Amino acid sequence: MTASRTLALTERLIGRSSVTPEDKGCQDQLIALLEPLGFRCETIVSGDVTNLWARRGTTQPVLVFAGHTDVVPTGPVEQWTSEPFLPTIRDGKLYGRGAADMKTSIAAMVVACEEFIAAHPDHQGSIAFLITSDEEGPATDGTVVVCNKLKERGEAIDYCIVGEPTSSATLGDMIKNGRRGSLSGCLTIKGVQGHIAYPQLAKNPIHLAAPALAELVAEVWDEGNEYYLPTSWQMSNVKAGTGANNVIPGDMVIDFNFRFSTASTAEGLKERVHAILDRHGLEYHLKWALSGYPFLTPRGTLSAALCEAIKAETDVDTELSTTGGTSDGRFIAQICPQVIEFGPPNASIHKIDEHVEVRFIDPLKNIYRRTLENLLK
Numbered sequence: 001m002t003a004s005r006t007l008a009l010t011e012r013l014i015g016r017s018s019v020t021p022e023d024k025g026c027q028d029q030l031i032a033l034l035e036p037l038g039f040r041c042e043t044i045v046s047g048d049v050t051n052l053w054a055r056r057g058t059t060q061p062v063l064v065f066a067g068h069t070d071v072v073p074t075g076p077v078e079q080w081t082s083e084p085f086l087p088t089i090r091d092g093k094l095y096g097r098g099a100a101d102m103k104t105s106i107a108a109m110v111v112a113c114e115e116f117i118a119a120h121p122d123h124q125g126s127i128a129f130l131i132t133s134d135e136e137g138p139a140t141d142g143t144v145v146v147c148n149k150l151k152e153r154g155e156a157i158d159y160c161i162v163g164e165p166t167s168s169a170t171l172g173d174m175i176k177n178g179r180r181g182s183l184s185g186c187l188t189i190k191g192v193q194g195h196i197a198y199p200q201l202a203k204n205p206i207h208l209a210a211p212a213l214a215e216l217v218a219e220v221w222d223e224g225n226e227y228y229l230p231t232s233w234q235m236s237n238v239k240a241g242t243g244a245n246n247v248i249p250g251d252m253v254i255d256f257n258f259r260f261s262t263a264s265t266a267e268g269l270k271e272r273v274h275a276i277l278d279r280h281g282l283e284y285h286l287k288w289a290l291s292g293y294p295f296l297t298p299r300g301t302l303s304a305a306l307c308e309a310i311k312a313e314t315d316v317d318t319e320l321s322t323t324g325g326t327s328d329g330r331f332i333a334q335i336c337p338q339v340i341e342f343g344p345p346n347a348s349i350h351k352i353d354e355h356v357e358v359r360f361i362d363p364l365k366n367i368y369r370r371t372l373e374n375l376l377k
């Protein structure tokens with residue numbers, strides 16, 4: 001058996017303790033591999049964050065591989081079976097922080113390009129890499145900055161594969177063709193504090209809010225669509241009370257969040273929440289925070305190329321899904337018509353003893369290479 005270049009590169013990347021927003025030289029390693037392949041590499045620094053834009057070719061279509069070199073903190077190191085930044089193989093699994101999220105994907109993308117370019121040096125279009133070290137943190141100096149720069153200079157991209165770990169039980173069983181949006185609200189219902197024995201002299205914000213909250217819980221925000229489950233509204237916290245059981249509190253604070261589909265808009269949801277609160281005659285203050293727009297890539301050229309590559313490599317039929325948290329796909333989708341996320345199984349991500357199964361590493365690289373062949377050969 002020949003040694004796997006993808007495994008070796010994955011191990012080198014895991015060896016860098018690039019806890020967000022640190023890159024710890026990961027991108028320099030990628031540049032050292034990409035430049036000899038003919039990629040023009042551009043380092044884009046914003047705040048504490050290092051980003052890499054690397055492109056080979058000047059024509060369309062442009063296929064972008066996107067990902068992040070930063071990882072989440074290890075948590076208590078003594079709970080790890082082996083050191084989190086010392087890549088270790090046990091029982092067919094490669095352990096280390098970032099093994100699944102997402103250093104294996106990055107290594108697989110680079111080696112897939114090496115193989116594809118060696119076989120097809122005069123391929124069609126362009127191949128690019130968009131790599132950041134600010135995905136697991138606030139995500140304000142990372143992918144969004146590079147996307148804005150590309151937009152500014154009119155550099156169009158056509159397809160983007162984000163290497164997030166999207167597989168579930170086995171490699172290739174799930175890809176993400178969108179993500180829901182996330183909209184949070186902090187609602188303060190105003191009452192009048194008073195003695196609980198003299199309710200006529202007070203105004204109980206809990207009693208005032210209850211019917212409106214019941215209505216918000218029962219509301220059907222949308223029916224979802226072909227790709228999305230219906231939008232969901234969830235309260236994450238409710239607090240009121242002064243600590244004494246003989247006091248009607250002066251106000252009540254409710255934290256809530258929408259995970260919304262492309263069947264709704266953030267503005268539309270806000271309006272409807274205000275309409276319900278107003279109809280109940282409440283006196284309130286409501287502070288909104290939109291942390292991510294939803295995005296959707298309907299079935300098309302990119303999803304077909306990827307699903308075909310997965311089928312050819314693994315014989316697995318792929319499910320398109322829009323579940324899960326937000327990702328950098330939301331920024332790229334603003335400048336790219338087709339964005340799909342695909343990477344290894346995600347059961348261990350962000351956990352103690354994060355790992356990837358070694359038997360998936362080369363097939364993942366082969367799937368990325370086959371996708372290149374399907375789109376740019």
Ligand SMILES: [Zn+2]
Nearest residue numbers: 101102164165
């Ligand atoms: Zn990730």
